[in-house]
Amino acid sequence: MSVASSEPTLEIRSKARSARHAQLRVFLTNWQAMLGLVLVVIFFASAIFAPQIAPYDPNAMDIPARLAGPSWQHLAGTDQLGRDTLSRILHGGRVALTIAAIGVSLSLAIGLALGMLAAFGPRRLDSLLLLIFDSVRSFPTIILGLATVSLTGPSLGLVMVIVVITSIPQYARVTRTAALVLRGTDFVLAERSLGASTLRILWHHILPNVVGPLLILAAMDVPVVVSLEAGLSFLGLGVTPPTASWGTLLNEGYLVIRNSSWMVIMAGMPLVLTTIGFTFLAEGLRDILDPRMNRGR
Amino acid sequence: MSGYILKRLALAAAVILTVLVILFSLLRLVPGNPVTIALGPQATPAAIAHYSAKMNLDQPVWVQFATYARNVVTGDLGEDIFTGRKVAIIVGEQIGYSLMLMVAAMGWAIVLGIPLGCLAAVRPNTWLDRITGVLSVGTIAIPSFLMAIWALLILSVQLRWLPAMGAGEAGDYGDQALHLILPAFAVGLGWVGYLARMVRASMLEVLGEPFIRSARAFGLTPQRVIFSYALPVAILPTITLIGMGFGGLISSAVFAEVIFARPGVGKLIYDSVQARNFPIVQGAVVVTTALYILVVLLSDLLVSWIDPRVRRVL
Numbered sequence: 001m002s003v004a005s006s007e008p009t010l011e012i013r014s015k016a017r018s019a020r021h022a023q024l025r026v027f028l029t030n031w032q033a034m035l036g037l038v039l040v041v042i043f044f045a046s047a048i049f050a051p052q053i054a055p056y057d058p059n060a061m062d063i064p065a066r067l068a069g070p071s072w073q074h075l076a077g078t079d080q081l082g083r084d085t086l087s088r089i090l091h092g093g094r095v096a097l098t099i100a101a102i103g104v105s106l107s108l109a110i111g112l113a114l115g116m117l118a119a120f121g122p123r124r125l126d127s128l129l130l131l132i133f134d135s136v137r138s139f140p141t142i143i144l145g146l147a148t149v150s151l152t153g154p155s156l157g158l159v160m161v162i163v164v165i166t167s168i169p170q171y172a173r174v175t176r177t178a179a180l181v182l183r184g185t186d187f188v189l190a191e192r193s194l195g196a197s198t199l200r201i202l203w204h205h206i207l208p209n210v211v212g213p214l215l216i217l218a219a220m221d222v223p224v225v226v227s228l229e230a231g232l233s234f235l236g237l238g239v240t241p242p243t244a245s246w247g248t249l250l251n252e253g254y255l256v257i258r259n260s261s262w263m264v265i266m267a268g269m270p271l272v273l274t275t276i277g278f279t280f281l282a283e284g285l286r287d288i289l290d291p292r293m294n295r296g297r
Numbered sequence: 298m299s300g301y302i303l304k305r306l307a308l309a310a311a312v313i314l315t316v317l318v319i320l321f322s323l324l325r326l327v328p329g330n331p332v333t334i335a336l337g338p339q340a341t342p343a344a345i346a347h348y349s350a351k352m353n354l355d356q357p358v359w360v361q362f363a364t365y366a367r368n369v370v371t372g373d374l375g376e377d378i379f380t381g382r383k384v385a386i387i388v389g390e391q392i393g394y395s396l397m398l399m400v401a402a403m404g405w406a407i408v409l410g411i412p413l414g415c416l417a418a419v420r421p422n423t424w425l426d427r428i429t430g431v432l433s434v435g436t437i438a439i440p441s442f443l444m445a446i447w448a449l450l451i452l453s454v455q456l457r458w459l460p461a462m463g464a465g466e467a468g469d470y471g472d473q474a475l476h477l478i479l480p481a482f483a484v485g486l487g488w489v490g491y492l493a494r495m496v497r498a499s500m501l502e503v504l505g506e507p508f509i510r511s512a513r514a515f516g517l518t519p520q521r522v523i524f525s526y527a528l529p530v531a532i533l534p535t536i537t538l539i540g541m542g543f544g545g546l547i548s549s550a551v552f553a554e555v556i557f558a559r560p561g562v563g564k565l566i567y568d569s570v571q572a573r574n575f576p577i578v579q580g581a582v583v584v585t586t587a588l589y590i591l592v593v594l595l596s597d598l599l600v601s602w603i604d605p606r607v608r609r610v611l
Contacts, residue, residue: 257454
């Protein structure tokens with residue numbers, strides 16, 4: 001009896017496994033997704049191991065070698081104080097990674113909660129939250145950030161607040177849309193008719209279904225957050241010298257742009273590569289996790 | 298329609314009220330005396346006395362806020378702490394430059410991006426479609442401030458084709474236009490790819506609709522079908538997008554103005570932050586917010602005027 005009943009289960013299992021294998025194959029043969037994966041791994045590894053792989057102390061000055069172009073001693077050249085640009089880029093990656101990790105996870109968590117609240121809460125609350133999401137998402141937050149800096153002075157915490165506030169709406173919107181669709185499906189209605197609480201439904205049925213799209217969104221959001229940090233630090237809102245960040249490096253390079261073009265070229269590259277990496281990876285993941293979203297481009 | 302307009306106006310009022318509350322409370326949440334914080338270390342005793350009297354610090358907080366809000370609404374944005382000039386006048390002098398930059402940037406992005414998106418949708422999988430695809434990925438990969446720096450480096454510092462700094466001689470329109478090219482290019486480029494991508498997606502959707510098939514069956518020319526029937530429908534999400542994107546446009550204009558040392562509200566805010574001149578920052582933020590709200594409002598009304606279905610949503 002038990003043998004007979006286990007056979008179809010086995011078949012279903014092997015089908016599910018071959019489907020997953022097929023997904024993996026699609027992902028592994030997608031050159032864009034693989035390139036994205038490689039770049040993302042480099043982003044994480046270079047930030048985490050920056051102290052080990054950086055050839056120089058990022059703050060060590062060598063005035064005679066200032067504003068040098070790329071050479072075997074300094075692969076990415078040096079800045080106006082003779083500091084090694086490559087080492088400073090690697091250490092700047094740590095700032096980018098910190099902001100991205102904390103900023104993205106905070107806004108994902110808050111956005112998830114607010115999105116569920118909008119979908120399962122009262123109708124009026126839903127439309128109020130939607131209005132707030134839309135207003136915040138399109139607001140030129142940098143301007144308010146600048147106003148704050150003029151009173152408090154620059155800080156990484158402020159950058160984090162700006163990042164979280166601007167990112168929350170998209171997570172909340174995606175969660176809300178998915179949760180609204182799920183709320184009307186048969187399996188959720190069945191669960192509810194069995195007497196399950198809203199919290200149980202949210203935790204066991206809604207959450208597992210929105211995690212995929214949210215993770216894709218998070219991967220797409222990392223370069224946005226990293227660029228935002230770089231932009232704010234470029235304007236002097238975030239990281240302050242002598243700490244290296246991709247934004248402060250670009251700012252230092254901008255100030256010497258007439259004497260040496262290498263700094264702005266080199267300090268801009270990690271931003272571009274990070275963006276390409278995370279975008280390609282996210283698109284590759286989207287293709288296998290959510291084929292429905294793949295109809296546009 | 299009037300109900301919809303009223304709701305939109307109420308929303309606009311709510312957003313500007315929120316920004317006023319934030320600006321108002323910022324000054325009071327930072328520890329210390331609000332007057333000395335707002336005016337910074339270089340303020341003269343006369344300025345401190347004047348500002349203290351104006352802020353009504355001996356009154357309850359809500360009276361202080363009411364006074365502040367009334368001043369803003371009546372156009373009194375305070376005075377420059379160094380020169381004593383009216384902030385409203387200072388911002389007014391700069392806003393034209395910012396508007397010119399934003400209109401030029403969005404203008405060339407629209408003129409190029411929308412036809413590109415149309416053509417890519419009409420002829421999918423051709424070289425034109427591929428170029429659009431590469432362009433949209435490429436321009437999204439480079440943040441606009443980095444684009445501005447690189448454009449400055451290549452076109453101005455290295456090739457010396459275009460002037461790098463300022464907005465050109467006053468009164469010399471040719472010179473001003475020349476100074477506008479680089480910042481408008483840097484701010485608009487990302488939008489070309491973005492608009493092309495959006496128009497392409499919504500165009501493809503619209504081209505599959507039954508009314509397009511009917512129009513074709515009636516024997517209308519392909520150009521007529523695309524430009525008179527499909528485009529007006531496909532353009533709707535894009536108009537909303539442009540309205541919503543105006544906030545982002547303001548942000549990238551701040552960067553462009555700082556990088557190209559171009560006068561404008563963004564540069565004004567940036568310089569005032571450096572000089573710790575809070576009244577100017579505050580006034581400029583209020584004006585920028587009002588401008589932003591006006592544009593979003595206009596784009597909403599434009600869409601609801603073209604497409605009556607939208608009015609029922611809110």
